[in-house]
Structures are given as C-alpha cells and as structure tokens.
Amino acid sequence: MITAIVLIHAVADSIPETAQAIADIDGVSEVYSCAGDVDLIAMVRVQTHEELADLIPAKIGRVSGVVDTDTHIAFRSYSTADTESAFALGAED
Numbered sequence: 001m002i003t004a005i006v007l008i009h010a011v012a013d014s015i016p017e018t019a020q021a022i023a024d025i026d027g028v029s030e031v032y033s034c035a036g037d038v039d040l041i042a043m044v045r046v047q048t049h050e051e052l053a054d055l056i057p058a059k060i061g062r063v064s065g066v067v068d069t070d071t072h073i074a075f076r077s078y079s080t081a082d083t084e085s086a087f088a089l090g091a092e093d
Contacts, residue, residue: 001045001046001047002047002048002049002051002052002073002074003073003074003077004043004044004045004046004052004056004071005042005044005071005072005074006044006056006071007040007069007070007072008038008039008040008041008042008060008066008069008070009066009067009069010039014065015039015040015065017064018040018063018064018066019031019040021063021064021065022040022063023042025059025060027045027046027052027055028042028043028044028055029045030042031043038070044056052071052073056069
C-alpha cells in the first residue's frame with residue numbers, strides 16, 4: 001500500500017465543497033481542512049505508483065476549487081495510533 005499526503009491550496013469560498021469532492025474520490029481515505037500554509041490535506045492510499053500518478057493530477061487536481069497540490073509520499077509509518085481517535089480528543093458529543 002502506498003500512502004501519500006497531498007497538501008492542497010483551494011479557493012477560499014469553496015473549501016467545504018472542494019474537500020467533499022476530493023473525499024469522494026476512490027483512493028482518498030481522509031481530507032482535513034486546516035490552518036497554516038495549505039487549506040486542505042488529503043490522505044491517499046493506493047496499491048501502485050501508477051494509480052497515484054493518475055489520481056493526483058487527473059482527479060484531485062481537476063476538482064473545482066483546487067488551485068495547487070503538493071504531494072509527499074510516505075516511506076514508513078512509525079505510529080500505530082488511530083488517526084481518528086487523535087483528532088477526536090477533547091471533542092464533546
């Protein structure tokens with residue numbers, strides 16, 4: 001499994017719609033809106049580099065509202081922590 005972290009610059013007025021459209025793409029496991037230098041971060045998990053090469057420019061890059069992407073391929077994971085649990089800390093139901 002290949003994991004990539006895609007940093008996405010988006011049109012400010014369309015961030016929620018852009019994020020949802022990206023989240024609906026096969027191979028995208030999560031999309032986070034965030035503060036900082038980028039607007040969205042997408043976690044992509046695919047089987048081959050060819051899938052990744054197709055997914056980023058042809059699908060994510062063409063979503064309405066996406067201005068630019070910067071992709072980082074993960075080599076190795078050093079954490080077994082559940083990402084969803086980490087982001088839910090302190091959240092009230």
